[in-house]
Amino acid sequence: MQRPRAAGSIFSTGTFRLSIGATAFLAAALLLQSALIFWQTTSYQIMRTDLLLAREAALITAQTRPVLDQQLRMRASDDLHLLIAGAGLFDAQHRVLNGNLPTWPEGLQPDGPVRQLVVHPTGQGPRAVRAQALRLRNGDILVLARGLRDLEEVRQVVLRALLLCAVPSVVLAVAGGAWLSHRALLRVGIMHRAIDRIMAGDLHERLPAGRERDDLDRLAGSVNRMLDRLEHLLDEIKGVGDDIAHDLRTPLARVRTRLERARNASPGAEPMPASAELLNEAVDRAIVDLDQCFAVITALLRIGEIENGRRRAAFTSVALDELVADIVDLYEPIAEARQIALVVEGCEPVRVPGDRDLLIELLANLIDNAIKFTPEGGRVAIGASARPGEAVLRVGDTGPGIAPAEREAVLGRFYRSDKSRHIAGSGLGLSLVGAIGHLHGARIAISDAGASPRPGCLIEVTLAAP
CATH class of the missing domain: 3.30.565.10 (Histidine kinase-like ATPase, C-terminal domain)
Structure with a gap:
């Protein structure tokens, strides 16, 4: 029965599957690293935005009412202050008095913490902002909202960097896995051909073991040592048959010769006691020779039992x-x-x-x-x-x-x-x-x-x- 050949596709090798697994771990590590970078950058940007928003609010609320109204109009129309996405002055009933916020931002509490929400400034689309509401001394409420455009830019930069790093890394890892798999297939193919020659009867053949000392070389070295031992045992087995035949043939031939002589002894040629004595002597010598044969067989069985290693x-x-x-x-x-x-x-x-x-x-x-x-x-x-x-x-x-x-x-x-x-x-x-x-x-x-x-x-x- 012919042994089935190994699969020739590099994609079915363990090396390629291992490379794919390593590539998956590499991609996961890049994603985790990018997520950590984005999280740290986002936290920093939010903290910085909240700090700038507090400074802006302190600067505006320190002004008089006419100056405050003028500041709100300037910040709502000045392109240099687009980071201030919304600025509005509301009365106690949340009715708009000034600024570019037509409505009160939902979820915002006066003198509460800074909140992240979506506002709709006049003349602009919806924008994600960090907003804060401060109650003035006359009871009016000042709302300042600072845009998160920096965060969006950071997100784009991180995503672009992830793609620029991940795609070439994954491609290189897959290509490296394919190259290693092809190289492993060549070595395995050489080993398969050597095994075929061994199975065909060439017991002197050995698996190629290079100098790289990797797992495949160590495995080939172990198999070669096993083949050396098997060849030695086969040589011993070939010689044991001849040795047994040689050592048993002589005593068995003596047994046959003596028994034949005893049988051919003529009772009429000499008295019966002499014939009985001759027969007993032949039997005794035959027993000695047979005991020698049994000793050889017993010793061989004993050696085989000991070499079995179960003891x-x-x-x-x-x-x-x-x-x-x-x-x-x-x-x-x-x-x-x-x-x-x-x-x-x-x-x-x-x-x-x-x-x-x-x-x-x-x-x-x-x-x-x-x-x-x-x-x-x-x-x-x-x-x-x-x-x-x-x-x-x-x-x-x-x-x-x-x-x-x-x-x-x-x-x-x-x-x-x-x-x-x-x-x-x-x-x-x-x-x-x-x-x-x-x-x-x-x-x-x-x-x-x-x-x-x-x-x-x-x-x-x-x-x-x-």
């Missing part, structure tokens, strides 16, 4: 010095039977998070491997020590050691060096150690133990300690 949920605090004591008690009789000294060196009390059973199995495989390859009269040492944030398990022997070129390979499955071909085993012991170490996030280092005359082998397992 991390059962991790507890484990004392390594107690594990060392238990292993020594278990293997000391075996070492003595082979005339090998099993000693504890530098065992410090240290605790690590882990699975106690698996760590015992790790130590058991290391000790068993060391005893197996150490000749009679040799020595196997085990110890545990603490470092800042770490704990180290050490197992050293006086055997033939492991060549530097083979120290990484021995942790693989079914690997057996030329030195160990004559020793019984499946080549899975150190593989099991590696699987348990990987589960615990441990580092396994193999080096020479420095023994003489043989180099010996020293295996250090470094675990994280709380």
Whole structure:
């Protein structure tokens, strides 16, 4: 089934949608900024208008009645005083006595606060004004109204500035989003083609990861590391089948040969007890060979179970010095039977998070491997020590050691060096150690133990300690 191709439109990409969202936030910020500027400017202009209106009223009301009438006529007709949109003198019953206000402004109270309202001056259209009514000493009422033309001009300036800023900004943001989306589509297209080649069987192909170190590059790097791991696992799987066939073929062939010989043995050629003895010997050897096959299968299943990683949920605090004591008690009789000294060196009390059973199995495989390859009269040492944030398990022997070129390979499955071909085993012991170490996030280092005359082998397992 062919994988569906990615959409080729730049408008359907996440980058473009993100750019549109950023553009919307930019437009909202410009609107908010313009509103704040207009609000501050309006407040200032209203305060300034009210102050000028109060000064104008104080100046006019200080005049005598003839001068007041003349001032009202001049201000109503003089173009230089158009800011005074209305000026009128009314009696106590709000009848007009002088000025260009034909009627009393609705909602205006004598000696009240300055109000914003609409008036209809004589010879002019309706105008929005700030108006104030002052009661004179003779009972008449003076009404002065100052226009808000400045506010309208400010509104136009702010709106014009908003359009001049917002329109180019939005256009540039959308264009930038389209360019980034096109660039992202090119990179995603390259990755899709690489994925197609990987799915077609080219496991050496990798996703392009540039030097920009953005999210896409980091994702490509993570996928490449995953592909490296998968390629390594596939290579192991390809080799495991051959290794299993090679390791199981020999014991199964021996089983078949011995059983065939036992079947073909002629009862008339020798007494029946000898034939029964021969048959029992063949059966015993067949059982040994079958046990070897079962050991290989059991070890493989054990490694697979450990590599599954589910046992991390059962991790507890484990004392390594107690594990060392238990292993020594278990293997000391075996070492003595082979005339090998099993000693504890530098065992410090240290605790690590882990699975106690698996760590015992790790130590058991290391000790068993060391005893197996150490000749009679040799020595196997085990110890545990603490470092800042770490704990180290050490197992050293006086055997033939492991060549530097083979120290990484021995942790693989079914690997057996030329030195160990004559020793019984499946080549899975150190593989099991590696699987348990990987589960615990441990580092396994193999080096020479420095023994003489043989180099010996020293295996250090470094675990994280709380």
